[in-house]
Amino acid sequence: MSENPSASAYWKANIRIIRICLVIWALVSFGFGLILRPLLSGIPVGGTDLGFWFAQQGSIIVFIALIFFYAWYMNRIDREHGVDEV
């Protein structure tokens, strides 16, 4: 295996940001939308609670934000490590 130090640093940076994004991804859907909903039941939103909002709207909005953030962040990392497309 070609152990290119820059390539392995690039991959580490990528894995780190994927991990962070997937924690948020799971937190807003499986967390706030489903399992942790009882914890949010005290926060009213339009006739129901915050957990319901995350299940039907909030999670989707956060998903979009996550993908655009990841695309933007990776473009920067690509350039910093010199692996961007020319």
Place this chain on the structure above:
Amino acid sequence: MDQFILNLLVVGATFALYIGIAIWARAGSTAEFYAASQGIHPVTNGMATAADWMSAASFISMAGLIAFVGYDNSTYLMGWTGGYVLLALLLAPYLRKFGRFTVPEFIGDRFYSLPARLVAVLALIVASVTYVIGQMTGVGVAFSNLLEVPSHIGILIGAAVVFFYAVLGGMKGITYTQVAQYVVLITAYTIPAVFVSLAMTGNPIPPLGLFSEHTASGQPLLERLDDVVTDLGFREYTMNHDSMLNMTLFTLSLMIGTAGLPHVIIRFFTVPKVADARWSAGWALVFIALLYLVAPAVGAMTRLNIIDTIYPEGTDNPPVQFEERPDWMRTWEVTGLVNWDDLNEDGRVQFYNDDSDDFAAEAEERGWEGNELTVNNDILVLASPQIGGLPGWVIALAAAGGIAAALSTAAGLLLAISGTISNDVVKGWLAPNISERGELLTARIAMALAIVLATYLGLNPPGFAAETVALAFGLAAASLFPALMMGIFSPKINDKGATTGMLVGLLFTVAYIFTYKGIFFIPGTNFLPDTSEYWVFGIATVSVGAVGAMLNFATAFIISSMTEEPPEEIQELVESIRVPRGSGGAQDH
């Protein structure tokens, strides 16, 4: 103008548009046929992906699924959108860098194994064929209910249009027609929703209207909905009733199934660069969210509307006389999607939950002898323009939108099927020396045959058609997604590990579904009744794909650790797909 003529004009105009695009975007090479020469702008591809992904089920059925169940079916909303995060972060950029044309081709090359490639072909074909049946029947439903054209003629017309642009244009023709179809379907979906939201809450933006005040009662809309449904013995709309483990696994199955569906993945082969594949997934989700954020609002508002029109004096007073029933009932009872049966012969429309033990005493006291009204989920979206009292051209647009949603998804599935047959089965296995022209011709013939098969199955749907969506998502989740992800993220996974993992995931998922649904869905061949007390840990058949995926991962890791490492050049291949540089143009091979 007569509504029938208007419907035909609007639907006919959209068909003429699709055919015009097909003639303009003909494919001249396999690179154009499979991947539109990787020249599609990321925003354009995002829009085409949205149409590719949103099927007849999303357009026609989803609002109804949420309306009649409430919070518990939020799983569909999160599951069918959350998959795009997985796609953008874990698959799309790397598969685009790999730069070939089909999903099994990646699996075959990465795991240096023809059996692995053929297992992937099998999973792809089963998942896509079962999925396409639903699209063809969806075209028939839209034609028969909205255009008063018999369902089988509708299917034949739809198939002829798809035949024209898919065989001629391949991915290139399909991409640009999908963009047009997205515009048609999103316009058709949102216009009635805006009017319904405005009428019920005074807010023209449906997702905001959902959490606003219900103008007529002065209560928040969702609180009002909870009140009226519980008054009739139904379960509270905003509350949780299903098992949390099952909901979590179902959502996860939909997410990884979405990320593993080949007809969605191949759309990301069409953009020029790896960075574009990342942006494009974001745009796809933006365009999908326009519908998915509106759907729960349409669902909740229309459910409340239906109850208000049946109980104009409030739920404490007797329901409406059948002779004075609302217009939407009159229209839709003709199609059989709305049914009234006067069980207690009082001439009124009792609509309540007769399965509720708590409500039985009140029902008896009020002289009700069972629920008299059944409303099919599917009319919610198709009838909403009429419930909102909108002009004729909006009703015509709803028909065109439903057909656009079904045709765009059908075309994407047919391309995935025909591409895998010509690229993986014929070129990759049976006739490796086939020429470029020969392969293009094979792809066109495979496309034509796939359309004929899909049309036949649409005209004669097997009895299990409705059950098979679970199978399509389960297979994609349990077989394809783990293999693709390990192919990129775990360089040590070898041919034996990946192939066994896919087979274990696939067989486990199929076996679990057949145990409760019957072997090949044949009634009476199931080993256990399909009810929650017989499910293992209460896991429903639709939720089992996530478990199959975990078994696939575990098997692949164990087998790979016991057998020899992948050869040097495969580990180098993995290194190379991980970095964007050098993605280049289409590789003709």
